[in-house]
Amino acid sequence: MNTPWKTGLSLALTMAISYTVCTLLYVLWPVQGIAFLNALFHGLDFNRLQTPQDFGVMTFIGPLLVLTVWGAIAGTLFAWLSGKLHDKS
Template sequence: MNAPWKTGISLALTMAISYSICALLYALWPVQGIAFLNALFHGLDFGRLQAPQDYGVATFVGPLLVLSVWGAMVGTLFAWLSAKLHGRP
């Protein structure tokens, strides 16, 4: 059996990688990124929320850290609860 923290780290890394890819795509093609969000959320206008400043390192690292820590905590909790519900120590 894997320790719950291993699942947490796996989720944190998955979130960090997927966020990094998403951020890269948005940095390269911001107009298409906003259009994709508009379509994904049934026509909500995300263009109004677009930040007037350029996308930089600071706006990338903060959310990356938050998502990674959150992923580690949620993944660990999920694995621990799953083990308890399945009767494993």
């Protein structure tokens, strides 16, 4: 039986891994990352969002924690609601 908190943990870990990979790709290739965002959002100019500030550990950790906690809460809530809607305990 899959409990809601396991689904929440799965989403949290998925978000943490995805964010880490995205960050690594952006750190390695920032120009290509911005170009990809421009293409992904139909030409919206993300170049203005680039700052001259270096990307540091705290710039990574803060959003990582927020996304992970949010994923855990959202995934747990989703699984709980899904179980209720499908008449499962």
